[in-house]
Amino acid sequence: MVDGRRESMNPLSKRSLIVFTIVLIVVLLSTLIVYERVVRRVAAKDIVGVIDVRGYIIAEEDRDLYVKAVRLALENESVKAVVVRVDSGGGIAPFCEDVYLSLRKLAESKPMVVVIEGIAASGGFMIALASDYIYATPSSLVGNVGVIALAPVIVVPTEAILETGPYKYAAFSIREFPFTVRRILNNFLEIVEERRGEKLNVSITEVAEGKLYVGLRALELGLIDGIYSYPEAVARAAELAGVSRYEVVDLTRLVEESEPTNLGRSLWEGSKILSPQMLRRLSRSPMDVYLIPSFLINESELYGLRAWGFEESETPEINVTGRVVIDLSHKNAFFPLLMVEFLRRINANGVKFYLNTGNLTRILEMKPKSLVITTPYKEYTPSEVKAIREFVENGGKLLLMHDPGAYFPSYMNFISHEFGILFATGYLYNLDDNYGIYRNIPVRNFTRSELTKELREVVAFTCTAVYCHECEVLAITSNTTVLSILDVTGPHYFIVRKGDVLAIGDLTFLMDPFVVVADNSKLLDNIVEWLIED
Missing domain, CATH: 3.90.226.10 (2-enoyl-CoA Hydratase; Chain A, domain 1)
Known part of the structure; x- marks a missing residue:
């Protein structure tokens, strides 16, 4: 004040005060309304x-x-x-x-x-x-x-x-x-x-x-x-x-x-x-x-079909005579990083392995000792199937391992049916007798064979049944095991052999770290011995 009288309030300040008062009233009313509805109404x-x-x-x-x-x-x-x-x-x-x-x-x-x-x-x-x-x-x-x-x-x-x-x-x-x-x-x-x-x-x-x-x-x-x-x-x-x-x-x-x-x-x-x-x-x-x-x-x-990372490609010419060939040329469900123990034991017996991503027919013409095929995500051609059949007829050994957690068995069965073997669609489960969860299946029934020696229990991890006409059944599940889709209660065949063809309804049991569960390691030893023996 210059002349002893109060200055009149600035119009802008007066407007701000009015706005503040209105906002305060709205907030108080809102609080009272919520209180009324949430507390007084309930009381x-x-x-x-x-x-x-x-x-x-x-x-x-x-x-x-x-x-x-x-x-x-x-x-x-x-x-x-x-x-x-x-x-x-x-x-x-x-x-x-x-x-x-x-x-x-x-x-x-x-x-x-x-x-x-x-x-x-x-x-x-x-x-x-x-x-x-x-x-x-x-x-x-x-x-x-x-x-x-x-x-x-x-x-x-x-x-x-x-x-x-x-x-x-x-x-x-x-x-x-x-x-x-x-x-x-x-x-x-x-x-x-x-x-x-x-x-x-x-x-x-x-x-x-x-x-x-x-x-x-x-x-x-x-x-x-x-x-x-x-x-x-x-x-x-x-x-x-x-x-x-x-x-x-x-x-x-x-x-x-x-x-x-x-x-x-x-x-x-x-x-x-x-x-x-x-x-x-x-x-x-x-x-x-x-x-x-x-x-x-x-x-x-969550359950998506897995597209494996190996495509057919031209590889340097390598002499695979006497080797164990593992086919990866059809997007097969094979993980080298998780199959180290399998590969190590092949090498430990003085035999080399070869991971094939090239022309399978040409590889088989070199007369490898054995061929391993895991669940394929890509179909084998009729000429490739013919080459596989002739390879077995000429004394080669064939190991087929299908994992129902990888893909449907259609492409695998295109090969296996040539030998009177089929893998079931679906998976095996047992709600009472299992390894932790219902589809980890203990297998305890074995027939006498060099492939089943010293086995008391093998645990399969999401496996399926194997059908075979006039073959040697090596491992059978309990009679309380159920095959999904059909809902048929077992027993079911898990491992069968027909001549020089061995078929197993799982792959995961050979992966690290599952290979050390129960007698899985002993089964791996038996499989490797069978693959490399003359």
């Missing part, structure tokens, strides 16, 4: 709360949405009962388990009813098991109990990165990983047994098969308690709570109003299937374990 009268478990549970915000809805129900006395609506294919294992455990705590405090509308598969079904009262609509899909796990990475050490222990980088042993997965599955099965108890009309072994059942069949098997619609489930929850006048409040929606982001729901509502890369990124764990049906994961990435 106003008897309420049946609804927790809507819909979509994937693959991110922290997915899990937190349901955990916070549970907390809201627990902390408000006006919530007399809760209905959990489930339409979910599950998600990342720890997140699903968190939601299940939170709901169990709620079910121990207040009446809680689950109604399945659409699907409750894998982790979605685990969540449903939190309640003593599980209902579903008639055609809803229920079950798919099981685990999908991505195996640990194979560590290639480098001097640029130093770690202090052999599992510091990968965190898990590849050889022991099936048993880790089995423990997670057993936990799931124990939850099913504990929660359904005497209501179950199906063996826990069948539950472990991972089947999905429609609601009506799930009721017959004791996986659910009745066929109810959502309104009937609400009425049932109110009845259990002993209330007749109540309001139904969607607790999940109240939580969403303050935290609207939900990845799992948005992907589900957009009918999106999941990619393994996204799941691995979201899990942020060295062990990627999912309680999700495989049909909700991109199969081309």
